Amino acid sequence: MINAELFVPLVSPCVGDDEIAAVTAVLRSGQLAQGPEVAAFEAEFAPVAGCSDAVAMNSGTAANHAALEAMDVGDGDEVVTTPFTFAATSTPILQQRAVPRFVDIDPRTFNLDPAAALGACGPRTKAVALVDLFGLPIDPSGVPDLRARNIRVLEDACQAVGAARAGIRAGTIGEVAAFSFYATKNLTTGEGGMLTTSDPAIAARARRFRHHGQGQQYEYVSLGYNYRMTDVAAAIGRVQLRRLVDGNASRRANAAFYDRELEGFAGLTTPYVPAGTSHAYHQYSILIDSRATPNGADRDAVRATLGERGVATGIYYPRPLHLHPLFARLGYGPGDFPVAERTAKMILALPIHPQLERKQLEHVVACLRRAVGAN
Numbered sequence: 544m545i546n547a548e549l550f551v552p553l554v555s556p557c558v559g560d561d562e563i564a565a566v567t568a569v570l571r572s573g574q575l576a577q578g579p580e581v582a583a584f585e586a587e588f589a590p591v592a593g594c595s596d597a598v599a600m601n602s603g604t605a606a607n608h609a610a611l612e613a614m615d616v617g618d619g620d621e622v623v624t625t626p627f628t629f630a631a632t633s634t635p636i637l638q639q640r641a642v643p644r645f646v647d648i649d650p651r652t653f654n655l656d657p658a659a660a661l662g663a664c665g666p667r668t669k670a671v672a673l674v675d676l677f678g679l680p681i682d683p684s685g686v687p688d689l690r691a692r693n694i695r696v697l698e699d700a701c702q703a704v705g706a707a708r709a710g711i712r713a714g715t716i717g718e719v720a721a722f723s724f725y726a727t728k729n730l731t732t733g734e735g736g737m738l739t740t741s742d743p744a745i746a747a748r749a750r751r752f753r754h755h756g757q758g759q760q761y762e763y764v765s766l767g768y769n770y771r772m773t774d775v776a777a778a779i780g781r782v783q784l785r786r787l788v789d790g791n792a793s794r795r796a797n798a799a800f801y802d803r804e805l806e807g808f809a810g811l812t813t814p815y816v817p818a819g820t821s822h823a824y825h826q827y828s829i830l831i832d833s834r835a836t837p838n839g840a841d842r843d844a845v846r847a848t849l850g851e852r853g854v855a856t857g858i859y860y861p862r863p864l865h866l867h868p869l870f871a872r873l874g875y876g877p878g879d880f881p882v883a884e885r886t887a888k889m890i891l892a893l894p895i896h897p898q899l900e901r902k903q904l905e906h907v908v909a910c911l912r913r914a915v916g917a918n
Contacts (some may be wrong), residue, residue, distance in 0.1 A: 548853060548906075549851040549852075549902065551853060551855060551894050551899070551903045551906060551907055552855050552894060553749075553856060553857050553873065553896075554726075554727040554894075555896050555898045556590075556726055557731075557783075557786065557896075557897060558731070558779070561782045562782045562783070563807040565778035565781065566778055568774070568778065569774045569775050574774055575774055575775060576771065576774065577771040577772060577773065579774070580777040580778045581599045581773075581774055582782050582832055583777070583781060584597075584772075584777040584778075584784070586674065587596040587784055588739075591705075591784065591787070592704075592713075592720070592737075592739045593714065593715045594720075594739040594740055595740075595741040595743070595746075596740050596741065596745075596746035597688030597737050597738070597739050598738040598740075598746055598749040598750055598753065599735070599736075599737055599753075599777060600735070600737060600753055600771075600772060601736065601753075601769075601770050601771060601772050602631075602723065602734055602735065602736045602752040602770075603722060603724070603725065603736035604631040604634070604723075605753065606723070606737060607631060607632060607672070607699060607701075607721040607767070608635035608638055608768075608770070609721075609722055609748075609749040609752045609770060609836060610697045610720070610745070611638075611639050611641070611750050612748065613719060613740075613744075613745040613748040613752065614695040614697065614718075614719065616636070616639045616641050616695070617639055617640060617641060618640045619640070620639075620640070620641040620667060620668075620669035620670070621641065621642050621643075621669065622636045622641050622644065622668070622669060622671065622672055622697075623644045623655075623660045623664055623671040623672070624643055624645060624646070624660075624669075624672040624673070624865045625645065625646065625648055625654070625676075625883070626645040626646075626647070626648075626676070626830075626863040626865040626875075626880050627653060627676070627860060627863050627880075627886060627887065628676060629859075629860065630697070630864060630867075632674055632699050633870065634762060636672070637869075641669070642667075642873065643870065643873070644665075645864065645870075645875065645879070645880060646659050646660055646662075646669070646880075647880040647881065648880070648882050648886065649910075650886070651815070652679055652815055652817070653679075653828075653886060653890075654675070654676050654677050654682070654750070655673055657671070657673060657681060657683075657684070657689060658682075658685040658688070659687050660685070660689065661689055661692065664692060665775070668694060669695060670694060670696065670697055670770075670835070671689060671694055671695075671696055671701065671715065672694035672697045673696065673697070674699040674701075675698065675699065675700045675701075675713050675794060675823075676702065677826040677827075677828055677859070678702050678736070678822050678824050678825040679702055679703070679706070679708075679814070679823075680700070680706050680707065680708035680711070680716060681698065682708070682817070683708060684709070694897045695718065696716075696717055696718050696719075697717055697718075697720070698713070698715075698717035698720040698721070699720070699721050700713040700721060700722050701721055701723035702722045702723070702727075702728070702825040702826070703722075704722050704728070704729050704730050704787065704823060705787050705823050705827065706791075707820070708819065708821070709819050709820075713823070714739045715741075715889070717906060718742055718745070719738065719740040719741075719742065720738070721736060722736055722739065723739070724736055725901065728849070729787065729791060729794070729823055729825055730780065730783045730784060730786075730787050730790075730808045731780075732772070732776035732777065732779045733776055733779060735777075736772075736817060751764060751765065751767060751893070752765070752768065753769075754767060755767045755768065755769060759781070763767065768823055770854075770875065788829060789897075791821075791823055791899035792820065794825075794827075794896070795821075795822065797824070797827070797895050797899055798824050798827050801813060801895075801904070801907075801908070804904075804905075804908045805908065805911065806916050808912070808913055809835050809836060809917065810834075810835030810836030810837070810840075811830070811831055811893075811911070812826060812829060812830040813829055814827060819917075824863055824895050826859055826892045826895065827892060827893050827895035828859060828892045828893075829892075830886065830890055831845050831889050832887040832889060836915040836916060837915060837916035838916030839916075840916065842858075842890070842891050844914070845891065846858070848910065848914035849907075849910050849914055852906075852913075853892075854906065854907050855882060855894065856891055856892055856894075857891075858890040858891060858892065859890065859892055860887060860890075861879060863883040863884055863887055864888055865879055865880060866884070893911075894907060
């Protein structure tokens with residue numbers, strides 16, 4: 544039985560009266576589909592992302608797909624990427640009839656290092672898809688070497704809106720980037736996404752791709768899809784964008800509390816943040832090593848104990864992509880990417896959202912202490 548002495552939700556979307564008013568205004572305007580709100584959202588988002596063009600989509604998945612199409616990824620091409628991410632990084636590769644080539648992750652950042660990606664590039668490699676996992680941007684230092692090899696670079700920044708590393712904003716590390724505005728993201732439109740780039744040719748292709756491949760109205764130039772964002776979603780996004788800096792600051796403050804209070808817990812590793820990095824903390828994911836916890840508790844036992852005491856947690860991700868049937872059929876199997884597989888067995892996401900109160904954070908730490916048998 545759950546002991547709800549103090550419930551701590553894993554996520555809590557920050558939606559209030561301003562979003563309701565913005566949506567109401569759109570409904571009363573009669574312009575519900577892609578219209579002036581979408582155009583305004585794109586114009587306001589581009590400078591925040593540090594690029595010249597922002598193309599609104601109906602999901603981060605659609606943004607990834609449009610980015611691959613705009614980079615001419617197609618039949619038989621290989622795209623080097625990480626197995627430790629949400630499927631929406633790799634399923635668009637399959638949609639383009641290309642092949643995901645997985646490379647193991649860095650054990651500290653959980654990201655795919657660009658240098659490792661470069662080492663895996665072969666004659667069929669057209670692009671790499673590098674993920675800013677949990678809000679930690681990839682290391683930008685290796686990207687120029689990829690470009691020197693004429694490898695196209697997609698930055699999957701779906702979890703990293705507002706983050707930066709080495710003075711470079713997430714979304715500008717590659718030549719094109721994808722953001723997600725899913726309900727639990729740092730900036731939400733309920734469902735939605737954004738493709739960002741400073742290459743006008745990529746932006747033009749993405750705009751055509753999201754609108755059934757149309758050039759002028761009812762002129763079908765190329766294959767495309769209905770990936771358009773609605774004005775309702777964009778109106779929510781414009782309000783959310785104004786809150787992004789404060790919301791991310793709250794997430795970082797919550798992370799700093801956890802870092803301080805969890806330091807020294809045997810068997811527990813807090814997120815690694817490289818110097819000069821502004822982490823977005825879409826997730827605050829710890830590792831739990833049962834070989835080192837005082838009571839021998841593993842991740843699943845710790846999660847169960849937290850749940851009994853009203854602390855919601857998440858596992859991102861319980862199984863790397865290469866072990867799922869969709870990708871295993873490409874020839875992958877257990878043991879191919881040991882770091883990703885080991886991480887998936889140990890990782891646990893704690894509540895980190897901006898609406899957490901101090902007493903809730905303290906409760907999470909106290910419950911963790913009990914769960915691992917710390918003094």
